[in-house]
Amino acid sequence: MPIANTPLTKTEFEFLQQNITDQIDTVTEAGLIAQSGLHYVVLLQVDAPEVDLVNPFFFQLQRTEQLAATTNWIPAVSSLNSHAVTRGASATGTLSERLNEYLENGGNRILVSQTYANLSAVAGYIIDPCNIDPGTAGSCLPGITSDLVAAGSVSAPFSYFITAVGTPTMVYSITLPVGLTALSVNSSTGKITGTPVGSLGAYNITITATNSVGAASKTLVFTLSA
DSSP: OOGGGSOOOHHHHHHHHHHHHHHHHHHHHHHHHHHHHHHHHHHHHHHOTTSOOHHHHHHHHHHHHHHHOGGGGHHHHHHHHHHHHHHHSOSSSOHHHHHHHHHHGGGSOOOBOHHHHHHHHHTTOOOOGGGBTTOOSSSEEEEEOSOSEEEEETTSOEEEEOOEEEESOOEEEEEOOTTOBSOEEOTTTOEEEEOOBSOSEEEEEEEEEEOSSOEEEEEEEEEEEO
């Protein structure tokens, strides 16, 4: 199966965009350290003029600076965004609209770093501020960020937090499936608590975050054991 036809998962995209950001940050910092090191090497060179210490070190420093140049990362960012658009978004709208649809992820928002967003803009993809970490710019539709798998037992208290990004302040709610009872949620904190009652097995709990912009719901797969 061609790679373009396979889904680009949230985890894969988050890992890759963060990897690009981390590489830029790390190499940029390494460049600053290397410049300090070059100063020290020059001092050593003065005391040992017969040995070429500076040029080999300077060569490595130039390589570091080239890696740190953000322009070198634009093709990688463009390629990753292209994968997201072609492997996870609808076929309609501009590239930016389709990318933001992918990042909104049906209410389970993917947040990119500001560095990644800046490079995306150069590559022709304008990312909505609500999809840029921390995802609370202006008025943002809620985006649920908590894990969507949980487990509990019939004899023990259960605790789980619904987490979400978005502004303004959100309220939380849950819808329990038939057969599962005794769980409730704090609408302000998103904490689900209770000692679950029901037959052993898996249940789909609908978790929802709502603010004045709108609402986002996801399915929490809850497994009840003895």
